Amino acid sequence: MKMNIPLMGALLALSLIVCPLLYIHVGPSLDSTQLGTLKILGIIAGCSAAYCFIVGEITGNNSQMDKLWSLLPIAYTWIIAAKGGFTARLVVMAVLATLWGARLTFNFARKGAYKLKFWEGAEDYRWSIVRSGPAFRKRWARMLFDLLFISIYQNALVLMITFPALVSMGSAASFGLVDAIAAVLMLAFIIYETIADEQQWAFQSRKWAMIGEGRQLEDLPAPYNKGFNTTGLWGLSRHPNYFAEQAIWISFYIFSIGAGIGIFNWSVIGALLLVVLFLGSSALGEQISGSKYPEYATYRASVSRYFPWKAAR
Numbered sequence: 001m002k003m004n005i006p007l008m009g010a011l012l013a014l015s016l017i018v019c020p021l022l023y024i025h026v027g028p029s030l031d032s033t034q035l036g037t038l039k040i041l042g043i044i045a046g047c048s049a050a051y052c053f054i055v056g057e058i059t060g061n062n063s064q065m066d067k068l069w070s071l072l073p074i075a076y077t078w079i080i081a082a083k084g085g086f087t088a089r090l091v092v093m094a095v096l097a098t099l100w101g102a103r104l105t106f107n108f109a110r111k112g113a114y115k116l117k118f119w120e121g122a123e124d125y126r127w128s129i130v131r132s133g134p135a136f137r138k139r140w141a142r143m144l145f146d147l148l149f150i151s152i153y154q155n156a157l158v159l160m161i162t163f164p165a166l167v168s169m170g171s172a173a174s175f176g177l178v179d180a181i182a183a184v185l186m187l188a189f190i191i192y193e194t195i196a197d198e199q200q201w202a203f204q205s206r207k208w209a210m211i212g213e214g215r216q217l218e219d220l221p222a223p224y225n226k227g228f229n230t231t232g233l234w235g236l237s238r239h240p241n242y243f244a245e246q247a248i249w250i251s252f253y254i255f256s257i258g259a260g261i262g263i264f265n266w267s268v269i270g271a272l273l274l275v276v277l278f279l280g281s282s283a284l285g286e287q288i289s290g291s292k293y294p295e296y297a298t299y300r301a302s303v304s305r306y307f308p309w310k311a312a313r
Contacts, residue, residue: 022266034169037083041076041166045159048072053151055119062127062146065154067113070104072155073097076162084169089179093165093255096186100248103190107197129288157277160270161249164256167267171259178258186251192233193244199232200241227293236308238286238299242278243306249274282306 023029030038052064077097081090108114112122136142207224211217223230233240249271256267282305290296 018269022269026262026264026266028167028170028261028265030166031170033083034166037080037169038166040079040083041159041162044072044075045155049151049155052155053147056146056150057143059119061119061121061123062131062150063113063121063123064119065150066108066124067118067121069154069158070101070108072158073162074101076159077165080162080165080169087171088175089168089171089255089259090165092175092179092183093168093252096183096190096252097162097165099187100190103194103197107201110201126284126288130284157270157273161252161274163267163270164253167256167261167265168259171261173258173260176258179255182251182254182258185254186248189244189247189251193241193248196233196240196244199234200229203229203231203234226295226299228289228296228299230299230303233308235303237304237306239278239282239306240308242282243308246271246275246278246306 048065048068052068056062056064074094074097077090077094081087081094084090105114113124115121130136130145131142136145203224207217207220207227210220210224217227218225237243253268253271256265257263261267286296286300290300
């Protein structure tokens, strides 16, 4: 399975170069309280990155960050809310981040990802496919990928998607219409993603139950014989969960506009990089599905990647 190594390098470069440039040229500047809060969040992110790399290398399970992905934004947003005096805007942002995190944690937990020994649990199947690629035949290459992309980059990204809350800390603007719109949108996309995940879970559970009974994939009743889900929201787009996930954090960014920071400010970097990340993640997923299921090419040609309509993109 081929991995787009140049894309991964571009992601890292984008994070290191664009974010500081946006901070310098777009604003706003952080005050002492915000800088102190960012320092706390940075320490947590650094410890998380170290944990993910060390434990991932020891156990051979690269899903350590996957387990923390849904938990860290909850901690970050509540720390920001506390440091910001629990203003209405920050509390709403923290509550919505908590709802998002609870949903994602539950969805990952039912796949066997969490164990009493936190470093154990099922690994996302895609990591073993990535490691089997020609770019990672050497041990040092796998370690470097684990360190730079899985551990450091993804921890930095999870921190950056909460930046709209950080820049909103110093705002004197009261909770208003723009904030209400952001809250409604974010909640709607959380519900949308929940529905997509439930539909996928029901489809895959039924499919594997029938295969577990000794039946071959091609002998299963439609639509299970295709091997991949084409029902519900999955009949309108190939990645309704990814679409909602990106929209959730773009909605989260809108809160910074409600705080009076400006329509475009540097806290957008997390949402933008998340969009780029999902371009790579969806491409990998489709490469895997296309290699496993003959009908996936037809599905890909007739159903859009993200947006809920059937015209291919």
